[in-house]
Amino acid sequence: MSILVDKNTRLVVQGVTGREGLFHTEQMVNYGTQVVAGTRPGKGGEWVLDGKVPVFDSVKVAVEATGANTSIIFVPAKGAKDAMLEAADSGVEFVVCLTEHVPVQDMMIVRSYYDQKGIRLLGPNCPGLLTPGEAKVGIIPGDIAIPGDVGVVSRSGTLTYEVLYALKERGMGASTCVGIGGDPVNGTNFIDCLRMFEEDDQTDRVVMIGEIGGTDEEKAAEFINKHMTKPVVSFIAGKTAPPGKRMGHAGAIVEGGEGTAAEKVKALEKAGVRVADHPEQIAEMLAG
Amino acid sequence: MKLHEYQSKQIFAQYGVPVPKGRVASTPAEARQIAQELGGRVVIKSQVLVGGRGKAGGIKLAKDAEEAEKLAGDILTMTIKGLPVRKVLVDPAAEIKTEIYLGITNDRAARRPVLMGSAAGGVDIEEVAATTPEKIIKVHIDPLMGLQDYQILDMALGIELPKELWGEFNTVCQGLWRAYKESDATLAEINPLAILGDGHLAALDGKMILDENALYRHPELAEKRDLDVEAESEIEANKYGLTYIKLEGEIGCMVNGAGLAMATMDIIKHFGGEPANFLDIGGGATAEKVSAAIRIILKDPNVKAVLFNIFGGITRGDVVAEGILTALDEVKPSVPLVVRLAGTNAAEGRAMLAGANMITAETLAEAAQKAVAAAKGELK
Numbered sequence: 249m250s251i252l253v254d255k256n257t258r259l260v261v262q263g264v265t266g267r268e269g270l271f272h273t274e275q276m277v278n279y280g281t282q283v284v285a286g287t288r289p290g291k292g293g294e295w296v297l298d299g300k301v302p303v304f305d306s307v308k309v310a311v312e313a314t315g316a317n318t319s320i321i322f323v324p325a326k327g328a329k330d331a332m333l334e335a336a337d338s339g340v341e342f343v344v345c346l347t348e349h350v351p352v353q354d355m356m357i358v359r360s361y362y363d364q365k366g367i368r369l370l371g372p373n374c375p376g377l378l379t380p381g382e383a384k385v386g387i388i389p390g391d392i393a394i395p396g397d398v399g400v401v402s403r404s405g406t407l408t409y410e411v412l413y414a415l416k417e418r419g420m421g422a423s424t425c426v427g428i429g430g431d432p433v434n435g436t437n438f439i440d441c442l443r444m445f446e447e448d449d450q451t452d453r454v455v456m457i458g459e460i461g462g463t464d465e466e467k468a469a470e471f472i473n474k475h476m477t478k479p480v481v482s483f484i485a486g487k488t489a490p491p492g493k494r495m496g497h498a499g500a501i502v503e504g505g506e507g508t509a510a511e512k513v514k515a516l517e518k519a520g521v522r523v524a525d526h527p528e529q530i531a532e533m534l535a536g
Numbered sequence: 537m538k539l540h541e542y543q544s545k546q547i548f549a550q551y552g553v554p555v556p557k558g559r560v561a562s563t564p565a566e567a568r569q570i571a572q573e574l575g576g577r578v579v580i581k582s583q584v585l586v587g588g589r590g591k592a593g594g595i596k597l598a599k600d601a602e603e604a605e606k607l608a609g610d611i612l613t614m615t616i617k618g619l620p621v622r623k624v625l626v627d628p629a630a631e632i633k634t635e636i637y638l639g640i641t642n643d644r645a646a647r648r649p650v651l652m653g654s655a656a657g658g659v660d661i662e663e664v665a666a667t668t669p670e671k672i673i674k675v676h677i678d679p680l681m682g683l684q685d686y687q688i689l690d691m692a693l694g695i696e697l698p699k700e701l702w703g704e705f706n707t708v709c710q711g712l713w714r715a716y717k718e719s720d721a722t723l724a725e726i727n728p729l730a731i732l733g734d735g736h737l738a739a740l741d742g743k744m745i746l747d748e749n750a751l752y753r754h755p756e757l758a759e760k761r762d763l764d765v766e767a768e769s770e771i772e773a774n775k776y777g778l779t780y781i782k783l784e785g786e787i788g789c790m791v792n793g794a795g796l797a798m799a800t801m802d803i804i805k806h807f808g809g810e811p812a813n814f815l816d817i818g819g820g821a822t823a824e825k826v827s828a829a830i831r832i833i834l835k836d837p838n839v840k841a842v843l844f845n846i847f848g849g850i851t852r853g854d855v856v857a858e859g860i861l862t863a864l865d866e867v868k869p870s871v872p873l874v875v876r877l878a879g880t881n882a883a884e885g886r887a888m889l890a891g892a893n894m895i896t897a898e899t900l901a902e903a904a905q906k907a908v909a910a911a912k913g914e915l916k
Contacts, residue, residue, distance in 0.1 A: 268850075325749065351720055351750035352642055356679040359647050375849065389849050389879055404795020405819075406847045409879055410900060413847075430794065432644045459795050462644055485798040488805045489814070490783065509802075526803040528901050 250379040250424040251399070251444040251451075252342065252370075253318065257383045260285040260307060260316035260340065262323055262331050264296055269322035272387050273301060279384040285310035307338035320376065320385055321345040328372060329354035336367050343435075344385055345371035355433040362435065369435025375405040375427035378412075388412070388425060396421020398534065399445035399478075401438055402457035403430045403464075407485060407527060411457060414531040423451040430459065438468035446476055453479045455530055456521070458512055460486030465512040473519035481533045482516050483524045484509045537746045540583045542625045543760050544742035547719060548726070551711035554704075555739045558627030567608030570626040571601040577629035580607045582614065582621040585765045590659065592616045597629055619764050630740060631733030636695060637661045638708065639725035640677075640716045649677040649716065651687070651709065655695040657728040683713040704737045719757060720750030769832050776828040778817055785810025786911050788833035788842040788871075790826070792817050792851045800845045803900060809908035812839045819850035826859025827866065834869050841911035843903055844875040846885075853877045853885030864892060872910035876903035 259276070263269040264286025274297055277283050283301050292305035304310035307319060319340045323331040328347040335343040336358075343362075350372045362369045370377065376386010381395040387405075393412040400422050402408040408427055415422065426441050428434065438456060445451045454476075458465040465484065472480050487509040513523050524530045539547070545555040557574065560583065561567040571578045578601075582594030589595055594616050598604035604626060614621045637657035643650040654672045656664045664671050673694035675687045688709045692702050708729060716724035723745040730740045751758040763771060773780030779794070783801075787809045791797035794816045801811040813836065817829050833842055846856045856877065864873075876897040877885045886896065895910060897903035909915040 326752065349749040351747050351753075352722060353649075353679065353717065353720055353747065353750065356642070356648055360679050387849055392879065402795075404793060404799075406791075406793030406849060406851075407795035407799050409847045409849055410796060410799070413878060414899075432642065433647045457795070459798060483799070485795045485802060488783075488801045488811060489798055490781075525806050526901060526904075527799050528899055 249448050249450045250382060251441070251448050252424060252426065253377055253379050253383040253385045255280075255282070255382040257318050257385065258282050258284045258314065258316045259385060260287060260310045260314070260319045261301070262287050262307060262319055262321045262335065264288060264301065264303060264322070265291055266322055270296060272322065273297065275387070275390070276384050277301070279390040281383045281385060284314040284316050307334050307340070311339040316340060318342045318385065319344070321347060323347060325349040325351070329358055332358045332369065332372075333361060336362055336365050340367075342368045343370070344374070344376050345369065346374060346376055346386060347371070348373040350431065352431070352433055355431065359433055359435065370426070371429045371434060373431045373434070374429030375408065377424060377426045378422070379424045380422055386427065388427065392416060393425060394421035395423075397423060397450060397452040399423050399441070399448065399451040399454040400425040400457070401441040401445070401454070402427050403459050404457055404485060407457055410527045411455060411483070411530050414528045415534070418531045418535055420531060420534060423448060430461075432462065438464050439471045442468060442471055442476060442480075446478055451478065453481070453534060455534070456480055456482045457527075458482065458484045460484070460489055460509050460512070461507045463507055466515040469515040469519040469521065472516075472521055480521045481524065481530050482521050483527050483530055484512045484516075537748055537751065537758075537761055538585045538765065539744040539746065539760055540585065540623070540762065541581065541742055542583055542623070544724070544744040545739060547715050547744065548711060548739055548742050551715045553708050553711040553715070553726070553739050554737060555742070556627040556630060558625055560623050560625050561608060562612075562623050564605045564609035564612065567624055567626050568601045568605035571598065571604035574626070574628045578604050579627050579629050580604060580611055581625040581627065582611050582616060583623040583625055584616045584619045584621055585762055586617040586619055589616060594621065622764070627740075630730060630738065632728070632730045632740070633733060634731040635728035636697075636731070637672075637727045638712065638729045639723065639727065640712055640721075641723045641725075643676065646676055648679050651675045651677060651683065651691060651713070653691045653695045661727055677713070682717070683710065700735075701731065701737060708737055708739070715744070719744065719754060720747045721745060722747050769835060773815070773829070773832055776825050778815060778825060778829050778832070780829075780832055781814040782836065783811050783813050784838070785812045786838050786840040787907050788812045788836065788839040789845070790815050790817060790829050790833060790842065791845045792819065792821060792847065796845065796847060800843065800900065800904070803904040804843065804907060807901075807904045807908045809904070809911055812836055817851070821851050821856060821859070823855055823859035823862055826856055827863040830860065830863035831867055834867055834871070839871060841872045841874065841907050842869070843907040844873065845900060845903055846877050846879075848877070848879030848882055852880050853882040854888060855881075857885035857888040860889065861892060872915065874903055874907040874910055876900065
């Protein structure tokens with residue numbers, strides 16, 4: 249088993265004809281993900297990738313025609329809110345939004361609507377997820393991870409690749425790797441993933457990669473303390489970040505002394521989580 | 537993006553929030569003119585994007601137009617916390633009976649906006665929040681429904697506002713909410729919202745922070761950006777879609793991804809060095825972007841070594857290598873360079889860089905250790 253995506257995932261790609269959308273759809277198809285449809289208003293009836301993926305005008309039509317159950321969004325920030333709301337009304341159960349720079353007020357509206365509908369969202373501003381050997385839904389490079397028993401959840405993109413690669417180098421694999429993204433208001437969070445990993449048969453241990461800003465890591469620490477029986481190893485990026493400075497992610501801001509790396513490390517260690525000094529050390533800690 | 541007090545108050549006024557009738561001046565003569573038109577005592581307020589203006593001497597009371605000119609002249613030559621004062625706001629002096637705090641911001645944990653109010657408004661509101669948080673009333677706003685009148689009544693009752701001001705208070709709150717929502721603000725704040733001697737409400741100070749990601753739909757607000765608050769190198773970086781923040785250390789860093797960039801800074805520190813900057817080249821970096829990044833890093837005279845850490849996903853190793861080669865050709869750096877490429881097309885990138893005079897590393901830990909050694913002159 250794994251969490252959220254596997255070989256039975258039937259994926260529809262919103263924005264499949266764009267440059268990024270097309271490139272990564274091909275990567276996902278090559279990895280073996282069942283990409284059953286793409287959408288682009290006005291291009292319904294066309295095909296992309298040499299007839300491998302049919303294009304529909306809307307997500308709803310795509311879902312009716314192909315039975316897609318998961319959507320991934322490669323739409324630019326200006327259209328991301330509409331794309332997420334469209335997906336929520338289309339009949340899919342799970343929506344992954346990769347788009348960065350989505351306005352936060354748009355996200356508050358989207359998240360509120362998803363909560364009402366009871367549909368799961370991952371992202372935005374995230375690399376998506378990878379269940380090695382089964383499905384790649386997003387842009388995490390497929391060749392840096394092998395199947396295994398480590399569940400990985402992260403707020404960062406490339407830092408996650410770093411960790412997956414270090415695990416692979418030591419012969420360790422992942423059950424599923426989930427990039428939740430670093431935006432201040434988003435969908436699936438650490439606790440959602442930790443709960444799913446705790447219940448997943450294939451996952452025996454968990455890696456959680458956090459960064460400065462917000463209090464999600466502190467809340468995750470509380471959850472781990474109360475509910476997790478599987479061991480968790482963590483890394484928090486941003487120990488050297490100066491307070492009050494924006495480090496590229498909307499989420500990576502230290503607000504009024506809240507959400508510093510030191511506070512997060514302290515909370516995690518108190519919950520019995522081993523916290524690595526640098527990312528490559530995570531693999532050593534899991535091995536040891 | 538932060539707005540100045542006068543800009544925030546102009547926006548509030550557009551939404552029906554009562555603000556003083558003052559205007560902004562760039563010269564002492566203009567300040568005199570405005571004070572004359574207003575008549576009577578005026579307050580001269582420096583317009584700089586830092587807190588603590590009053591304590592720094594940047595807010596002064598003038599009894600007439602002549603004194604307004606003199607004080608404006610003094611304030612316009614000041615530098616407050618490193619920022620030059622280029623404008624002053626000249627407002628009529630107000631008789632304040634009570635100072636209320638009122639603000640709307642994003643409550644990240646609740647994933648919705650929150651209206652906050654306190655009867656203990658004024659300069660010490662942060663102290664109030666820290667020591668007596670129960671004096672701050674919070675009303676969460678459903679982003680799909682907007683701020684409702686009954687919620688404003690809840691707030692008025694919470695801060696024990698006199699009954700005769702409830703109508704005016706509703707106008708202020710609805711105006712603030714619309715200003716926040718329609719400007720895509722992450723903060724819209726009135727502190728103080730004063731009950732004046734005449735018994736009416738007025739927003740005596742205003743503050744707005746706008747969501748950078750939403751500025752594309754507010755071109756008229758984007759023009760209000762104050763470039764003084766951003767370092768020249770950070771503005772230059774923005775032009776190329778890079779995020780650069782200057783720090784005090786000696787090891788320059790160029791990394792793709794904010795999380796990995798922070799982790800790279802952390803590991804430099806872990807092995808005894810100090811990062812000179814944060815620099816995220818983002819996803820899908822072009823050779824042009826990489827080249828600009830290197831030029832910006834090397835402009836910092838403190839930099840004694842540079843570490844390139846690129847883990848390819850969207851970003852391709854060969855494209856980054858091309859950018860590095862182009863930049864080296866232009867800049868001809870005199871400091872040692874450590875490069876570590878991994879992920880998509882890393883092998884191609886490494887092959888392209890083999891001929892360049894660079895120190896290479898396989899892992900992040902190795903790269904950081906080599907950069908620290910190189911900065912100390914122990915490795916060339």
